[in-house]
Amino acid sequence: MIASWPVFLGRFGLWALCAGALFALVFSVLDLKSKSQWSLVAKRSFLTSCIGSLLTVFGLQYALFSHDFSIRYVATVSSKSQPTMYLFSAWWGSLEGGLLLWAFLICLFTFLAIYKDKLRGSILTSFLLLPSATLCFFSGLMLKFANPLASFDDRFTIPLDGIGMNPLLQDPGMAIHPPLLYLGFTGITIPASHAITHLLNKNEEWIQLSRYWTNYAWFFLTTGILVGSWWAYHELGWGGWWFWDPVENASLMPWLLLTAFAHSALAFKARKLFNRWNLFLVLAAYGMTLVGTFITRSGIITSVHAFSESDLGYWFLGYITVYLLFAFGFLGFNWDSLKDNSDLKESASKENAILFNNLLFLGMFVAVFFGTTWPIFSEISTGEKVSVGAPYFEKTIPPISMPALILLSIAPWLSWKRKTGKKFKNYLKIGTIGGLLSFLFFSYIRSSIGLPWLDSSWEHFLTTFLLGFTLLPTCKEFLDSKKGRFMSSYHGGLIVHLGVLFLAIGATASVEHKFQTDAILENEKSFVLDDYDVELTQDANGLQITNSENYSSFGASVHVSSDGGTKILYPEKRDYGPNWSPTTEMGLKSNWKRDITLSMSEIINDSKVRYRVTIQPFLKFIWIGGIISILGFLVIIGSERR
């Protein structure tokens, strides 16, 4: 069977992508080695690679939209009945397309960086090393193991319709979550490449340029993680929003290093401190994007054997090793020549606060890294497979993250180099008043929704105190700041910090006060949770069966009375036919005080259904905090553009 011309073009594009990247890499190395002018050739090879990636994407999209099921990937991730929007998002529905998206975004970011930062000469060629090596690797993987445009070996096996996407993933949140994460991951390539230009060419501007791109990578990564969490909470339906799953941890690890870098880069900007440390962090963050992808894609977490069954894992491991050798080799060789101002005389200064911030973030990173990879080390060293779950993370993360939150509430008021002044003491005073007020306020609110007055975890107490402790001084800072200087990156940072504290209140409350019970509801009989002041009544109509475009729904109307209001929820089970397991759509009654969710767990008969009821106080603070943080990022990005 002859492929259609766009598919043909796409396959050609994939080769162009690989060849262009290879040439860009070779000519960059030549340019750096021989001091002759190969930079223009390297740049044009790289542009060829960009065009190649565009062609491949076009070919894949054409195949998806024209339902060309002779392409294996298309038959796996899409079907004829799939809505248009999810035909497009089927692009990143599985490994092959995911690699293509990764390559495409690296092209995009690198292209933008070259033109925005006006890179030329040897700076350009040293900058191109990392993106072109990464592109070589990813396009090589696609050509060898995971070609998104490969057709079936045998044309008689071509199916009439594809398997399609899991209905659970046919959701706007899940459609944009992966590309946001990929944008964050690939965005880290740019600051890491700028770091390499500094190591190879003494590019003193690297840190400003890196900071600029780090803001974007950070923004996308954070948004991606939050959207993923939001989706898990709303679509998986059982009241959880973070599961400490290796896939989640894989996105958290580079995030922690990137956040540490965003702070320590401030210390460099203000005082030329931590030069080597900054380079280390940004190079490690890029490394972690590879490691994260490796551990989630190779199956090594489940078992070392699963990993050794596919060559993909070895290739990843090989590339990671090569990257680490080169990146940290460059860093090691340049160690002595990298100038570092290491004057940290004043102990209560902002630079010391940043030092401890970095230590804490590194600590969290180490905790997450070991928790995630321990199964691998254990199996290799002792032959015993172990599994590390949420209890480990719930034990190790709070003792590190809580000091970080305290630091976050104090550090913005410290000064560079100097001792703290009157302003600092004043802010502490205002803050203490604010903290006590917010502590009492949240205690009162907890008591009003059926929880005991002064009985909670120390983490939750601390976060409720810290919110007021930070909020009042922040308000004063905003009121005092002169007009026009209102939206500086400093102010953006303060907004992000507030968002983090909101999120922390929601997170600690949900860990400590999450309440879950099963309730069997019958028509028009009410079920009362006395302690929580919640009344549930199933509608007189009982179980309803309705048919929708691609599923049939079993649902029931339930009246939920709480907090002085009644809302009718419609929890359902959706059946998407024999190919898929049914999904649970929860009913949610939410206000800022608490979330009450209702999920059908078992249909006993037409009028009797068992539900899982979950009550979580302050859960909305997680999303509110996330949105505040994202707005803060936007302020930072906006102010640094100028």
Next chain:
Amino acid sequence: MLSFLEKAREKPATMNRTMISLIMAFLAVLWLVFSGIQDASLFFYFPTEVEQSITSDEMEQDARIRIGGFVQPDSISIEDEVVFFVLTDDERGVVRVRYEGILPDMFAEGQGAVAEGIFPSEVDNGYFSADEWIFYADDIFVKHGEEYSKEHLDKTEMKKRFGSGIPSGTLE
């Protein structure tokens, strides 16, 4: 390369204090991590390994473990809110699992799943005894990732649909 160590020696006392507190804090983190790992990690087995350790008398009863594999097609049965199913793997090892509670949405036949629980030493419900080695799970996890669409079907079913052309990247 080692000049930074010499420099550190010449640094004023405050710098050393900072360094010492940093090192102490980092050691505290390491202690936290390793003590946590010791307490919170569970042994993990594939069904074949479970069978092997039962025959060689090495499987401990009442110890909390995790078992991961595929849910064997046609093995799920539900009796009075109790779910029975069979976990299996590529080498056709088999473990019977009993679970009381709500199954996760993506739990399905042919799907990868992990069960956490114990092999109880005392079972007395008139149906079976402890030497039948039924795994009492109290927590079920399904694989979390972007590859649900593939993992949903097991390899044999994939082969039926696609012939030899199993899409690459299929785990296990």
